[in-house]
Amino acid sequence: MRFWDSSAIVPLLVGESATPGVLAQAKLDRDIIVWWATPVECVSALARLEREARLDAAGTTNAIERLDELMRAWQEVQPVERVRRTANRLLRVHGLRAADAFQLSAAISASEDRPPSLTMVTLDDRLARAAEREGFKVVMPAIGEA
Secondary structure, eight states, X not given: OEEEOHHHHXXXXXXXXXXXXXXXHHHHOOOEEEETTHHHHHHHHXXXXXXXXXXXXXXXXXXXXXXXXXXXXXXXXXXXXXXXXXXXXXXXXXXXXXXXXXXXXXXXXXXXXXXXXXXXXXXXXXXXXXXXXXXXXXEOOOTTOO
């Protein structure tokens, strides 16, 4: 099982330069765990791509359908008080944005406070650095990696 943050999920939904790398990672371990708000973050990214005309309406609809399929298969860390407390600590320790602090806090919760026991898949450099400092093994699929 691996924890995936939103930045790594989006290339599973739409063709991007990182898609081959994240697909390869997904094939290595199909058991995905995510933060509760990951679907909202993914739809936000898809809507931004559509607004920027990098994705048409049909492509957005197809990507959201793929997201719905993934959601049926993955596990989610729920928004409980423990996750919020840990996110607050992470904001003071690392240079993270609030959403990334929640992602990392959810991963800590999923690892049962044993970060070395869980791998995180992300494309976000800042989140990756903070996760490594917390003790996670981090996988950052290379752009164009197959």
